[in-house]
Amino acid sequence: MPTELPYALIFDMDGVLIDNTPYQARAFQLLFRDLGLTTNARKLLARLNGMPATNILKTVFQHPVPEKDLKKYADQREFLYRALYWSKRKEVKGLSDFLQSARDAGFKIGLGTSSPPETISYIIDHLHLRRFFDVITGKEDVDKGKPHADTFSVVAQKLGVEPERCVVFEDAILGEQAAYKAQMHCICLSTFVKAEKFQAPLRVINDFTAITPQQVLDLLAQHPQTPKPSKQRAQRNYMKL
Structure with missing residues (x-):
């Protein structure tokens, strides 16, 4: 478990904390x-x-x-x-147990979402999740939302953790790209997007029963270099229908 410099786990909200x-x-x-x-x-x-x-x-x-x-x-x-x-509001299976285990293991924990404060409260306060997060960053706290790096970079700065020691949990292609632009690793949830659509996550999970804090550390040790964001996924023509 973390003993010297801290590690941080940064969570998106929609599709990660909840399957919405x-x-x-x-x-x-x-x-x-x-x-x-x-x-x-x-x-x-x-x-x-x-x-x-x-x-x-x-x-x-x-x-x-x-x-x-x-x-x-x-x-x-x-x-x-x-x-x-x-x-229908309920957390993704295993979330609270995972968050508690991560806190017990010494991880700092942040929330980085494109949602405004009232929408964040609509979810995390209803589900009693605020107690797990050291930092919560939303739409009002950044100039540029995803796929720009700002959302996750601001969380890391507020947590006082270097980007390379941060792991982002995301369910969206553009969210994964934002993590790489922020020079962070990413674990993806396949709540809406198929696993093969993601670029280079440390792992793709269905829910939080499939990962432990120790496994996160093991994955970081196995993959010290963070992926570069995909130029193809960042192109405007990829975004258009």
């Missing part, structure tokens, strides 16, 4: 129906999940949309999502 991406997709699909759009929300999120909702919405219009309208649409999607997910 199908509900996010359904909310987007209902919004698209209201706006007369035919975009397939599940395919959209398979590529762009992890980005702020307003940035995702920019990709589905053929013409420029004012920021105030994008914000209005994002708020509408958020309302739909909360209504759909209200009674």
